[in-house]
Amino acid sequence: MRIEKVSQHGMLQGLMSEPKTISAKYFYDERGSALFEAITALPEYYQTRTEASILEASLPKLASYMDRPVTLIEYGSGSSAKTRILLEHLSNVNTYIPIDISEEFLAQTVQQLSLDFPAIRVTGVSADYTLPITLPPSQSEKRVVFFPGSTIGNFEPDEAKAFLANSRHMLHAGDLFLLGVDRKKDVSVVEAAYDDSAGVTAAFNKNVIARLNRETGAKLDESAFSHVAFYNKRKGRIEMHLKVRSDQDMQGLGAGIQFSEGELIHTENSYKFDESDIHELAVAAGFTVREILSDEKEYFSVCVLE
Numbered sequence: 001m002r003i004e005k006v007s008q009h010g011m012l013q014g015l016m017s018e019p020k021t022i023s024a025k026y027f028y029d030e031r032g033s034a035l036f037e038a039i040t041a042l043p044e045y046y047q048t049r050t051e052a053s054i055l056e057a058s059l060p061k062l063a064s065y066m067d068r069p070v071t072l073i074e075y076g077s078g079s080s081a082k083t084r085i086l087l088e089h090l091s092n093v094n095t096y097i098p099i100d101i102s103e104e105f106l107a108q109t110v111q112q113l114s115l116d117f118p119a120i121r122v123t124g125v126s127a128d129y130t131l132p133i134t135l136p137p138s139q140s141e142k143r144v145v146f147f148p149g150s151t152i153g154n155f156e157p158d159e160a161k162a163f164l165a166n167s168r169h170m171l172h173a174g175d176l177f178l179l180g181v182d183r184k185k186d187v188s189v190v191e192a193a194y195d196d197s198a199g200v201t202a203a204f205n206k207n208v209i210a211r212l213n214r215e216t217g218a219k220l221d222e223s224a225f226s227h228v229a230f231y232n233k234r235k236g237r238i239e240m241h242l243k244v245r246s247d248q249d250m251q252g253l254g255a256g257i258q259f260s261e262g263e264l265i266h267t268e269n270s271y272k273f274d275e276s277d278i279h280e281l282a283v284a285a286g287f288t289v290r291e292i293l294s295d296e297k298e299y300f301s302v303c304v305l306e
């Protein structure tokens with residue numbers, strides 16, 4: 001008998017299905033995380049600065065919810081830029097647990113935050129938060145989960161509900177979930193945010209091909225893929241795809257997988273929410289909507305769920 005051990009890679013799974021997909025979580029290698037940070041500063045990408053302005057304008061209100069010592073837990077913390085607003089102003093936060101899939105990025109962030117906020121205990125957790133995770137045990141503290149940036153929009157509606165319902169199970173009565181959601185709005189505004197004139201979003205999308213080459217030995221021609229982004233009105237979501245410009249055969253771990261000219265590889269969905277979507281999602285997950293904090297144009301909302 002001969003048993004052979006083969007290596008596998010999660011990126012290959014979606015590439016073997018029809019139509020081909022690459023899960024959006026694969027965007028966030030070190031370069032992808034840096035490109036995403038660049039996206040958040042683009043003039044077209046209103047989300048990040050709008051959410052930051054909502055948080056700033058809502059600080060007294062948020063402080064009133066945090067009436068005793070708080071452990072703040074963040075999913076997909078990235079550079080934790082928005083969280084700094086909370087850590088600076090909400091004096092009852094004494095512990096911060098950033099959770100991120102990009103370990104290199106997380107290590108840098110945790111180091112910097114520990115220097116900047118010596119009074120706050122910062123414990124990074126490097127994990128794929130779409131899978132079950134165990135968190136350091138909490139004391140008698142109030143837990144506040146922060147899931148900003150409308151990252152919830154990357155999930156299918158059923159997955160989003162299941163994810164929120166699962167997170168609710170590690171919370172106790174009186175704990176909170178702060179959920180950032182991108183609102184439904186004029187299509188031209190939302191499409192521009194995913195196809196910026198500087199081409200940063202295109203580079204972010206195409207970076208998954210570079211990652212595929214590096215991690216699976218695919219040897220694909222990166223310039224043979226182009227960025228496609230559009231709003232799917234029926235589904236209420238932005239879709240990003242990579243369009244194959246010339247036939248390609250994968251080598252390495254995915255040998256045998258072929259890409260045909262004109263084919264679309266689906267790389268991301270980013271769902272947008274109106275008020276009834278927010279209520280439906282929260283209620284299905286067992287939460288009560290305490291408050292929906294928004295900017296003047298209602299481009300973005302931070303939902304206070306309990």
Ligand code: AVJ
Nearest residue numbers: 039149150151154194201270
């Ligand atoms: C980090 C998932 C919220 O969907 O807007 C930015 C990722 N994709 N530009 C989003 C993203 C393209 C972003 N999220």
